[in-house]
Amino acid sequence: MYYEQLNQMKENFKQTDLICIVDKKGNILYYNNYNDVCNKLGSNDVIGMPLLEVYPWLSNETSTVLKVIEKGEPIVNELQCYEVNKSFTVNAINSAFPLKNKSDLLGAVIVSTNLDEKPHKMKKNSRIHKEALATLHAKYTFNDIVTVSEGLNLTKIQLKKAALKDSNILIYGETGTGKELFAHSIHNDSSRRNFPLVAQNCAAIPSTLIESILFGTTKGSFTGAEDKQGIFEIADGGTLFLDEINSMPIEMQVKLLRVIEERTVRRIGDHRDIPINVRVIASTNENPMNLLKEKRFREDLFYRLNVVSVEIPPLRKRKEDIDYLCSYFINYYNQAFGENITGLDSEARKILNNYGWPGNVRELRNCIEGAFNLVDGSIITPKELPTYILASEEDAPIKKLSDGNSLMDLVEQYEKEILKDALVKTHFNIAKAARLLAIPRQSFYNKMKKYKLQT
Template sequence: MPITSKKRVIAVSKLAAIWSEELEWLLGIINVGIHLVDKEGTTIFFNETMAEIDGLDRRDVIGQNIFDLFPSLTNESSTLSRVLRTGEEIVDKVQTYMNMKGKQITSINSTYPLCKEGDIIGAVELAEDITRIVQLNDQVLDLRQQLYKKTREKKNTQNDTQYHFSDLIGESSLFQQALTRAKRAARTQSSVLICGPTGTGKELIAQSIHNASIRRDKPFIAQNCAAVPRELMEGLLFGTTKGAFTGAIDRPGIFEQADGGTLFLDEINSLDVMLQAKLLRVLQDGRVRRVGGASEQEVNVRILAAMNISPYEALKHNILRSDLFFRLNVVNIELPPLIRRKEDIILLTRHFIGKFNQTFAMKVSGISEKVAQTFLTYAWPGNIRELRHTIEAAFNMLEENEERIELHHLPLQFTELPTESMSASDTESPKSAPSAYPMNLPGYIESIERVIIEEALKHHEGNVSKTAEALGVKRQALQYKIKKFNL
């Protein structure tokens, strides 16, 4: 029996109502804040996550205008208001504001216009709370400033480092070449660009250069450029002036705090391109201006920078400005991956065994022949850092009376995969299921997942955000996997 037009309309209406309820339920439970307003700026949807971020009750928000909810915002500072006016989306914007209860909040917002037949009918904002991150960042800056003031008052100052050239281990020709260049660079004041995959010891080289230089008694400050949202990075580098934005106070940046000493900028390729231009100007002029400030201050800082991708690839894909590259690349030091310095693997293994014997109060004498062979054929995608963690993991598996690391003491990636499948050439793409069994399915899936993530990171030049988007996962989830797999 055919369905009449009237019945079809009723059925569609019921389905739309059910879908609307399900959609509202879904938006209510996800861990991203969602704020939906109409074209007048009146709130029509506000999920629980957004309520938690803003410290408000949803019942007090629905039907309220954004400026009644957040009195500190203006037409210019409110991302929702700007999008309603301009119709242009705003992505990953840091916003600091006060809610109606006087609570200060900092979030990263992405705001999009909602249009119907070419007219703006509203806007939706997706928010991630970073208030705690900003607070911790401020505390780190304050502690650094306090430490800097105290050390300057002392005659025998101690910088915040622990590594010297004597701590660096390796006999391979590639490593020795890099070490020689680093020692020569320590005699000068020139900028240095240290390149090498993750886990090859770039910061150890940077600390060693500083401690062998005439700046050894001055501050050494290390900052990972990928660890701070780009919207906060400018204030971290150059400092802030009270009133520059809501919640801003007079605070020196790390350039001022490193005055007279060395500033190590790790993963410089992750720095926003606009900030790269400002960084270049500071390096050329030797003067820094705080965010919101009107005056400049002279700084005397030596820059050591590092990146975990090829600088030429970064230049090719416009990740790194060419003028900044040439300014930093006065001295270039290439650290080889562990797979290219196999003669150092056993040497480093002995070193870490000695370290962990002291930490664990044990007397491990060495590794078995099978372990040595496995280490020499493994790809070591995490390089020296992964080797160190592998030895530490083995120590946790040893019985008190055992004095030698055997294959069964090693992490699963060494015991569940056949040795030949872990060579450098086999990390290029996922292979078919290995013929050596038994192997549990989760272990094999993890091995494939690791290869896929590693290849995606290479394709996107180490950019975690782009890799996460390409893989269809959240950035935090990808960062967890990267740490888990020592990538």
């Protein structure tokens, strides 16, 4: 995976308007301006300056490179729209990669390609325009989804089948469970693999720009407006991944539904409907049923997207993956850092298996990477684990005892949670839930009655 990311970075250099390196504080160390329409200062004037002073319309939340510094993970082919001022916006593909050594994060490098239709640079259907779009490909396959969980492997099999069709897909899973990996994998296994995959985090779109980003603009439609493609047009022939669609304002969901149903898009200020051929994969980090009940997700849009739906279980519900992922990430960082860590000691392994992992796989990966920065020998021990994880381990038994729970209470509480989980996984089909737990259906009924569980 590490070398694949390096190769991806080299690919991005082929069609780029800007290369910039910043240190971990966000100060510019290197700046190569090939065609940076957002900054007119010149490369010699910005060295040493804070990135947010050179690009004041950005923030820690919207800057691709600053997000990479915060999380320590690469972001590849992020499509972004920058509002430089009220009359000037820029559409760009940004990729950023962390720069690390064994002991610290040093900074990050970003490469940016402008996607706007400028006569001298990016005429639609020109060679350069096509090459820029060609960089919008999926970087993950189903082989990159690492698991020994029977349930998650079944989900992989189901989505491999669904990838061969063109139906829309809705993915539900907590933050950090790998929804983007599945979206990339679906695209890579589909007949659309040679066309763009455009990923857009709906939570990251400013409310004032969301319509123009989705559908594009027409010159003269408002002050300073230019002819710009929206992401539906950019993704034409390929796949559009709308991450955190639950963050999209309800009024925009109506317009999104129209585009999906009619397979045409109308730019802001235009009277023409432009045909599009796009498969939509959407994801939500909140339970869709709760969103519907709270009127934050339109039912008609939900049913239009929910043709194929899957739930990615959190790491705490597939504990069998923890040891396997630890070994995988240890091998990964041995390659990345040139180390030879052989594994975890028994106590560290026990602590990681007992922890609840609210940040899921992403949190586990960061935990292992952090341990690589602190370990002295060849084995990771508890002292190299994050203090908040150690604190949770210490507090857990104290909390249980302070609640006054007997052993029988704890066993019954655990059994109730297992029954509830089985019902949810089988969509409250009692016969299937009983088979899942390998118990007679009557026994399942009796336990439901005991714990007052409703279907």
